[in-house]
Amino acid sequence: MLATRETMSTTDEFLSAASSLLGDRGFTTDAELIEPWLTDWRGRFTGHALGMASPASTQEVADLVKLCAAHGVPIVPQGGNSGMSGGATPDDTGKAIVLSLRRMDKVRSFDVVARQITCDAGLILQTLHDTVEAERLRFPLTLGGKGSATIGGLISTNAGGTQVLRHGSMRAQVLGIEAVMADGTVFDSLRPLKKDNRGFDLKQLLIGSEGTLGIVTAATLRLLPALADRAVLWAGLGDIRDARKLLLHAERVAGDALEGFEVMPRHSLEAVLAHSANARAPLQDHHEWNALIELTADASGADALPALAQSLLESAFEEGLVADATIARNEAQAEEFWMLRDEIAPAERAIGPAMQHDISVPVPDMAEFVADAVPKVEKAFPGTTAVAFGHLGDGNVHFHVLAPEGAVPGKWELGEGKAISAFVHDEVTAWNGSISAEHGIGQLKRDELARLGDPAQLGIMRQVKRALDPAGLLNPGKLVPLETGTEPL
Amino acid sequence: MLATRETMSTTDEFLSAASSLLGDRGFTTDAELIEPWLTDWRGRFTGHALGMASPASTQEVADLVKLCAAHGVPIVPQGGNSGMSGGATPDDTGKAIVLSLRRMDKVRSFDVVARQITCDAGLILQTLHDTVEAERLRFPLTLGGKGSATIGGLISTNAGGTQVLRHGSMRAQVLGIEAVMADGTVFDSLRPLKKDNRGFDLKQLLIGSEGTLGIVTAATLRLLPALADRAVLWAGLGDIRDARKLLLHAERVAGDALEGFEVMPRHSLEAVLAHSANARAPLQDHHEWNALIELTADASGADALPALAQSLLESAFEEGLVADATIARNEAQAEEFWMLRDEIAPAERAIGPAMQHDISVPVPDMAEFVADAVPKVEKAFPGTTAVAFGHLGDGNVHFHVLAPEGAVPGKWELGEGKAISAFVHDEVTAWNGSISAEHGIGQLKRDELARLGDPAQLGIMRQVKRALDPAGLLNPGKLVPLETGTEPL
Structure with missing residues (x-):
């Protein structure tokens, strides 16, 4: 990209003003220092930047934003650079600055x-x-x-x-x-x-x-x-719909003590057991579905917690809601149960390429959605394996579709992978769901939002964006699908 | 107000289109039918309207709004007309329609x-x-x-x-x-x-x-x-600061079971006792301050509730937090305790004219604020009585200032009353508080918001308002202090 002489001169003016505003610790154009922050942590997006600002105070941020506004320089705010949707990675024009907030940590x-x-x-x-x-x-x-x-x-x-x-x-x-x-x-x-x-x-x-x-x-x-105590339960289930019933039962019995309700299919548990040397299955038999339930109490409810966990489990057995289940004997085993949940993403990733979708549907519908969508996807894309795991209690699962054997990493994602994501997002939309439950839109899903979002809502978003950022300098190309494209300037 | 011939004709066109859109049940210009909805329930604001629409569906509302947009007719949405700030009362230009949502009640x-x-x-x-x-x-x-x-x-x-x-x-x-x-x-x-x-x-x-x-x-x-049980406690206190300590204690002991924590001064309780023939004081002695505490439980916690209430009270006595206290013996007495709280506003009103302020400050500061502001107001406006009662746990009290003896109702409010409100709002603002905690701004407090609001926030509000309602037809003159005045058109 060649810059005109005029742009160069404006750019130089901006860089010099930014440097004198923020000082050496606050502003750099050193490519080596900037480079780690130009790629998102999962390595899916890489951009370029004019420089990186690390202001030390709100006043410095405000002054810098005014300077950017005066020179028409786009700003890409960045925190820990550990987002899931490329929302903190600049585009490849190199016109923007990265504004790191990491120095403001008090x-x-x-x-x-x-x-x-x-x-x-x-x-x-x-x-x-x-x-x-x-x-x-x-x-x-x-x-x-x-x-x-x-x-x-x-x-x-x-x-x-x-x-x-x-x-x-x-x-x-x-x-x-x-x-x-x-x-x-x-x-x-x-x-x-x-x-x-x-x-x-x-x-x-x-x-x-x-x-x-x-x-x-x-x-x-x-x-x-602070929590005074927790009880962590593991249940084996035959069907995802049973997990929904168990969730409702847990809400009824445990009320506000119910803090977490996660599900994972047999495939995910076995992937973790294969991936992590320390991992042990909580139950002897392998079940089609597993639920991880956490009850917690602060000091005012800690005494009653063990009995509550016991009664939750017993009543679930009595009502035929679980096939098998256990309560973590101690905190160490509770940690082990949670480790099984936390290791799913890396374990599934180790198997091979996969398309990952962070989706939600209305809470009451999630079990039916999973039961419906998993075979549908696997049928439409032969050789793939679809796994859904995560926050059933929030109507939010991570819906991963693993590539067929022999798929070429880096290439498969851009071909069949893209088609799979569109398919999954269509399904979710048909179920009145969201293509981003908790990871945001960023640049990863902006075009899918434009394709599938409610036109009325997109219209209002654009009105608000234009009102509050008329020059389009704040994180351009992210989240808001502007009709006029995503050019920052 | 004389309309030009052109306006007349446009107005006639609008009225005829609205009538044919919504039918007889959905649109009226009958002054007798409209009249009750042109004054807020407390009788503080009265306006005029071109007509009243009562659409039966969202589609009818949308069509009507489009019609109003085409003809430049302002819309004043109205629900039960029981707001506290005149937000649902039209202005006196008679250009707007009242849009009642009451027919949509399914x-x-x-x-x-x-x-x-x-x-x-x-x-x-x-x-x-x-x-x-x-x-x-x-x-x-x-x-x-x-x-x-x-x-x-x-x-x-x-x-x-x-x-x-x-x-x-x-x-x-x-x-x-x-x-x-x-x-x-x-x-x-x-x-x-x-x-x-x-x-x-x-x-x-x-x-x-x-x-x-x-x-x-x-x-x-x-x-x-559904609630399975509640426990309602009444405590007598020497000082509003003790109420704050008791609140923190109740939060510690009762946790999520604590559902309400209201305070009222001796003046308010005595006003209720004088006003309501059925009212009885919960405690033999009269205390400078009173706290009404409600603990609740659903089925999962009902068994433990009476013991929890008992232990809350005993520990409060032990720690010297209350002078005297009692637990309602049964649901009838619980209702009586709450009646004392609910009757404060009418009882204080019966005494004579008063300026009423719905204010909040940060929760930790409310007790200090009341202790500070009450004598300040009474000193600045001799003969007045300031009473603060309500939601201490939310940092929100209703701060009423009663007129001096001999004040002329209807006149006092517009003279000294106005100065008192400005004084109270200045105090609240100095304590980083809000001049509207729960009643909204409407037309009652719009000018005070313009005077005391943060200019940055007011600026953003105006940007958003202009972006989403560029013609200014939605409830003009309410809430948003536009720089250009409040003319609807």
Whole structure:
């Protein structure tokens, strides 16, 4: 790409102004320093960038955004770069800057009594967990990437995880945010008012907007009392529909103590057992389906928990809802049960190429959907194996379709793989579901959203995007399928 | 107001088109039929209207909105007309139509197992309660106006009530909505996906927007298992700060069983005792402050509830948190305790003119705020009495300032009363609080929002309003303080 002389001069002006604004630690054009952040962690998207900014304060972010606005420079906000949909990777024009929030990683205030914490967007989830656990509190959201995922990234993608059933997704944890808008205005709703009806809840608009409406710089989060105990159950089932019945039963018996309900098919469990040397099957027999159930209690309910788990299991046996089941004897075994769940993605990946879909349908329909869609996909694409595992209690499964034997990695995904994804997304849409339950849209699914999204909703999204970012400089090409294409400028 | 001949003719065309679209039951210009809906229930605002539409379906609403857009006719959506801020009352230009949703009052679907109900916007809250209670479920939001308040109105104002502490405000109950946008587009998110990350959560933008961005026509709501039991406690306290300590203690001991925590000062209790012949004080001595605490349990926790209430009270005594306290002996007495709380507003009103403020500050600060603001107001306005009562657990109290003896009703409110409200709102703003915690802005507080709101947030609100309602036809003059004034056209 050749730049005209005029562009060069404007670009040079911008780079020099950015450098003097943020200093050496805050702005770099060093290709070697930038390079690791130009590819998403799964290696599916690679882009180019004019430079990388690492501001140290909200004021610096605001000043930088104003500078970008003045020079027409697009901005790609980035947290831990561990997103699933390429939402933090720049495009290949090289016109944008990457704006890393990682240097902003401080806890601003922590009210243990009120159970609220206010922190910078760049704080890493694991650090948040450690910080609040030291005060006998907990933050009720976790996921595989917790060692790199930042609070800002989790908010921008409205991240999920395994505790959504009981505690909701990231949106439910956020009491307030601070964000820099496209014109450099600082939106500040960090003051945690439990009730506030002074107009549109703009915070909600920014949550899950993937940096296309504003750049989240800080947040106030709710915390819960630390867990005093948990009971982890493993059940073998003959059919995914039985898992649905067991879920309803668990909700009835355990009420608010039910914190997680995950399912996995025989294929996934066996893949993990083959993949991980330490993995052991919880039950002697292998069943077509497995359910992993977690009950939890804080100090006020810990005494009653073992009896509750026992009674849940006994009543499930009595009602013929489970074929076989067990309760983890101790915390070590509970960890082992969860490890089986957490290892599914890498274990399935080790088998060979696969198309992965993060989908949801209405909770009551998920079991039927899986029972219907798995054979349909395998029939339409002979030789493939479809596996669905994950958050049955949220109506959200990860629907993986493994390539036929002999498929060429890197090539299969772009050919048959693409057709498979379109097929799966069509099925999900026919079931009134979502093609992105918890991973967001990013650049990975933007065109599928354009193809399958409700035209009315897409129209309103575009209106909002144009109103709040008229020049289209905030994370261009992500999430919002603009009619006019995705050119940033 | 004299209309030009051209306007007349356009108006006639509109009226005739509206009549033929909606029929006699759906559209009227009969002044007698319209008149009751031109004044808010508290009689503070009166307007005029070109006509009143009562569409029977979402399609009719959409067609009507398109007709209004074509003729430039403003629309004032109205539910039960029991709002607190004049948000459903038209202005006095007579250019707008009132769009009543009351004819749309059907339950569309009810999934007892999934605990979800989808209903038209005009369904009355009490009817919803009755409908779900017949299936041993409950809708965890209630308020004084439940006999007239509609689901659409509750959503448009993000209504609160006495159960927000445990269950959140209306926003937290809404799983999906259907709304007609300014151009007649139907936004439909009624399909209840628990997880869906396909872009901006537009539903959240519409909730609490008071009909200024779209007209809510239906909603899908979450339901909870019916209550099996409750325990209602009454505590006498020396100081509002002790109420805060007792609240924290109750949260610690009772956890999720704590459903309500209301406070009222001696003045309010004595006003109720004087006002209501049937009212009896729960405790022999009168205390400076009183706390009303409700613990609840569904079937899974009902057995443990009486012991929990007992242990809460005993430990509160041991720690010196209460001066005196009692537990309602039975459901009849529990009702009596709650009646004392519910009767405060009418009892205080019977004393004489008062300025009423629905305010919030951060939950941890509310006790200090009340302790600080009450004497400040009484000193600044000699002869007044300031009383604060309500939802301490939500950081939200109703802050009433009673007129000095001899004040002339109807006149005092417009003179000293106005100055008092400005004073109270200034105080609340200085404490990082909200001038509308649960009643919304409407026309009552629009100018105060313009005066005290964060300019950054007001700017974003205006951008969103202009993007989604460029002609300014949806509930003009309400909520959003447009820079250019509030003229609808």
